[in-house]
Amino acid sequence: MTIGDALKEVQVELGLTAEEMTAGVISKGTYSKVINNKTRLSSDLLLKILFSHGIDIEVFFNKTKDTYAPKNIIIEEKLSQEFGAAFNNHDLVSATDCLKKIQKQNNNPYLLQRAQIGVAFLSNTIEQLDKNLAQLIVNELNTHENWVSNLQALKLFSNSMLVLSDEKVEVLMKIFFIRLKRMNIKSETMIERYAIICSNYLHWKYDSLKQAKSQEKNKHKRNISKSIKYLTKLDKSPRFLIYKILGNYYKNIFTGDIDSAINIKYHLKELGFTSLTENWPI
Known part of the structure; x- marks a missing residue:
């Protein structure tokens, strides 16, 4: 057009x-x-x-x-959207097919690594991923003086929590919030991407805490509280509404108010958002 x-x-x-x-x-x-x-x-x-x-x-x-837009950018964006839809629907067949297309393009390391992680997650083969992948991801993030302002790097970090060490994720989240505090971001696309980072972190953290030893469970609470605060303080526009709800949902989970968290999820299902809440932890 x-x-x-x-x-x-x-x-x-x-x-x-x-x-x-x-x-x-x-x-x-x-x-x-x-x-x-x-x-x-x-x-x-x-x-x-x-x-x-x-x-x-x-x-x-x-x-x-x-x-x-340049042809390669258009192709990459369509592949990114295609893979995102397959991943969100837990469609391993479509996700694997999309990964093959991305590998043929061989232009965007961020997109390729995201797809590799996503397919491994859907096929329960995270442990079989190349052990060097985590370091490659860190190296990719480090190539940017401020990866927090780079959309591709943010997307990569959002998916890479599954393969990075717990300590590395926490350090990157700490850096994320320090740099975010210094920025005055008004782009709704970037604000939404930051909301996705916070949402994914809280989901990852919940799963991580289930497996953590008792002495580990009180570590990095600041990243949890900052993620929840970022989500709950978002503007009340329709674009951000689900993230605000998600922030309150996780606030209830991490404060032990499980009944309220379940109630939020129940009402969303009643409103027809079953697929949206299908992978919420409680």
Whole structure:
């Protein structure tokens, strides 16, 4: 989809006329040429139109990604989405098939390592993964001066908790929160990715504590509390609602209020979110 196509689609979605859409920024004639792909619009004028109608810029440009993004990026993103769907549905066959496609691409080490970990998890073969994989993952994260601001690195870390040592995960989470405190992130995509990190950590931590010795169970409580705080303090927008609920769910679990945690999960199931809560621990 071109910029012009995306503008036309948004105009229809908002129920606006051409005159209302341009909002005095450009003439109706110029706008007609833009949406018919006969002329280009400067970035300044495009942003004025988008901002004047409160249009989500991230959503808008996602509409145009297939037209303007490099081919390899488009392929990798589609494979990432395909693998994510297979993993979330615990579909080992589809996940394995997607891993083979990713291996053929051989361009993105982050995506490949994520897929390898995911398939190993679904097939219960985590122990059989190459012992060097954990170090490779750490090395990948260390290649970025601030991996907390790198979307690919964050996705890799989110999945790699399954193969890294407990101590390494805790150290990386500590670094994660230190760097996050210094940043002023407003991108909803990054905020959601941080929420996923916190959610995955809490799930991982719960499983880890079940197997830990009694003297280990009081360690790293700060990472737990910070993860829960991050989730529960998220904005009340629909995009983040499930993460806020998940934060309260884990808050109840880690404070021993199991009945309240079960109640949260029960009500979500009653609302039709059975698949979403299927892998929640309690």
